[in-house]
Amino acid sequence: MDSVTGDDSTLREDWRTPHRSRLSPDHPQFEEISSRHAAAIEQNVxxxxxxxxxxxxxxxxxxxxxxxxxxxxxxxxxYEV
Structure with a gap:
């Protein structure tokens, strides 16, 4: 697990993925956005x-x-919001 805080229990179960109500997998640029997100995490930015x-x-x-x-x-x- 990618623990990032002292208490990860407050995070969504699928917190590493975009919040579905804010970026649908059907979005035309979903793959590009996901790729950029993954690259930023990999580069630690x-x-x-x-x-x-x-x-x-x-x-x-x-x-x-x-x-x-x-x-x-x-x-x-x-977070669940």
């Missing part, structure tokens, strides 16, 4: 660039290490 908007997006690992939900609707939010 907190964000990647969204291919459509150009905005920076936080990775699930970064958000989990922060240890709380900010309630901003993050794409990779690891």
């Amino acid at each position: 907190p964000t990647y660039t969204d291919p459509a908007s150009g905005f920076s997006v936080f990775t699930a690992r970064f958000l989990a290490r922060r240890a709380y939900c900010c309630a901003s609707g993050c794409r990779h939010c690891p």
Whole structure:
């Protein structure tokens, strides 16, 4: 397991995947987004660039290490919100 906090019990069971209500597997750029997310985690950087908007997006690992939900609707939010 990729433990990131002292208490991982607050994370969604599938916290490493995008929050389904914020990025559907049917999204036309799902594969590209998933690839960029995985690369950012591999490189241990907190964000990647969204291919459509150009905005920076936080990775699930970064958000989990922060240890709380900010309630901003993050794409990779690891918490149940």
